[in-house]
Amino acid sequence: MTLPDTPLQIFLPKGFSFSSTAAGIKASGRADLALVTCSARTKAAAVFTRNRVMAAPVQVGRASLNRTRGSLRALVVNSGNANCATGVAGIAACQQVCREVAKRLGITAAEVFPSSTGIIGVPLPAEKIVARLAELVSQQAATEQAACQFAQTIMTTDTRPKLASVRFRSRGGEVRLLGVAKGSGMIHPQLATMLVYVFTDVTAPPTQLKRHLVRTCEETFNCISIDGDTSTNDTVLLLASGQSGIRVDHCAKAFNAALIEVCQSLARQIVRDGEGVQHVICLCIERAKTREEAKQVARAIAHSALVKTAWAGADPNWGRILAAIGYSGAPVNPARINIFIGRQQVCRQGSAAHFDEKEAHSHLAQPECDIRVQLGRGRSGAHFYTTDLSEEYVRINADYST
Numbered sequence: 001m002t003l004p005d006t007p008l009q010i011f012l013p014k015g016f017s018f019s020s021t022a023a024g025i026k027a028s029g030r031a032d033l034a035l036v037t038c039s040a041r042t043k044a045a046a047v048f049t050r051n052r053v054m055a056a057p058v059q060v061g062r063a064s065l066n067r068t069r070g071s072l073r074a075l076v077v078n079s080g081n082a083n084c085a086t087g088v089a090g091i092a093a094c095q096q097v098c099r100e101v102a103k104r105l106g107i108t109a110a111e112v113f114p115s116s117t118g119i120i121g122v123p124l125p126a127e128k129i130v131a132r133l134a135e136l137v138s139q140q141a142a143t144e145q146a147a148c149q150f151a152q153t154i155m156t157t158d159t160r161p162k163l164a165s166v167r168f169r170s171r172g173g174e175v176r177l178l179g180v181a182k183g184s185g186m187i188h189p190q191l192a193t194m195l196v197y198v199f200t201d202v203t204a205p206p207t208q209l210k211r212h213l214v215r216t217c218e219e220t221f222n223c224i225s226i227d228g229d230t231s232t233n234d235t236v237l238l239l240a241s242g243q244s245g246i247r248v249d250h251c252a253k254a255f256n257a258a259l260i261e262v263c264q265s266l267a268r269q270i271v272r273d274g275e276g277v278q279h280v281i282c283l284c285i286e287r288a289k290t291r292e293e294a295k296q297v298a299r300a301i302a303h304s305a306l307v308k309t310a311w312a313g314a315d316p317n318w319g320r321i322l323a324a325i326g327y328s329g330a331p332v333n334p335a336r337i338n339i340f341i342g343r344q345q346v347c348r349q350g351s352a353a354h355f356d357e358k359e360a361h362s363h364l365a366q367p368e369c370d371i372r373v374q375l376g377r378g379r380s381g382a383h384f385y386t387t388d389l390s391e392e393y394v395r396i397n398a399d400y401s402t
Contacts, residue, residue: 113237
């Protein structure tokens with residue numbers, strides 16, 4: 001298993017401009033406010049957190065997309081403050097920012113999509129954001145450098161920016177996709193504490209974008225986990241400017257493959273950059289009754305503190321994995337379960353198999369490891385990416401708000 005690095009080459013879709021600045025939201029003084037403007041007739045679709053505690057920008061953004069029927073002209077993102085659990089004042093602050101952006105761009109407030117990430121329960125300093133909007137608007141640039149700066153600006157505990165980009169040809173033209181993400185903690189299927197924006201210049205109505213996005217999220221972002229915590233702010237937003245002149249229904253297969261490639265890369269980059277992560281684990285669940293059953297078992301394994309701490313110590317304790325499978329809720333027969341660590345089978349039909357513990361330890365000690373589970377129930381399966389749980393993860397999250 002090899003997880004891809006951030007791409008060396010970016011294929012910037014037509015129709016998008018980026019700018020970033022420091023508004024004084026982050027105590028560090030680093031860039032924490034970004035703006036993306038979109039060409040006229042840009043369409044969008046989004047998938048949001050399933051946490052019942054939803055941040056103000058999630059509520060406002062969802063309502064705006066419904067109001068405009070998927071039309072979007074701008075995206076404003078701040079890091080360092082989640083604007084969550086801030087009550088009516090948080091909603092009002094978010095709406096104020098959208099109105100001010102709209103005023104400067106000559107569009108409606110509903111055409112401005114807001115996102116926030118950072119600490120929960122702290123009032124959003126809307127006045128600091130508004131004070132820097134003129135600068136953001138004047139510095140808009142449709143360049144790779146501006147897009148990369150955008151990726152850096154939205155980071156919180158991330159140690160590196162996350163980008164993925166592909167292009168493909170269709171009917172004599174070219175379609176480009178650029179994905180930008182942030183996320184390294186509170187990562188759990190059902191979306192995570194991540195903000196993901198995918199920009200493309202294909203022409204597509206919101207209904208088709210939503211169909212592609214939902215399917216892609218199920219195969220990518222909903223197949224990763226770092227700590228089992230579902231965030232309050234996660235958003236995956238897909239924007240299509242239409243500037244390529246190529247309709248998505250004329251290249252549906254190629255577009256879907258490109259979207260999955262971008263999102264898969266971003267998902268794996270998020271896992272690799274997990275807070276305190278020493279080992280990335282690729283869980284391969286095989287011979288399940290259904291794909292959902294395979295993911296159910298994978299989630300149980302990935303969220304077990306005992307399993308994750310064993311991985312932190314490169315301990316080939318397959319019994320903990322077997323126990324997690326047993327309480328996953330899947331109607332498994334223990335006598336049909338096989339477990340492999342790397343190339344070695346460590347559990348055969350629910351019991352210990354003879355294996356080289358040093359070799360298993362050596363495999364788990366690598367930055368990227370493979371664990372395969374066979375349930376003996378059917379022909380379905382799933383790949384699921386997760387991590388160990390280290391002392392560094394505890395340190396980062398113990399000190400996060402202070």
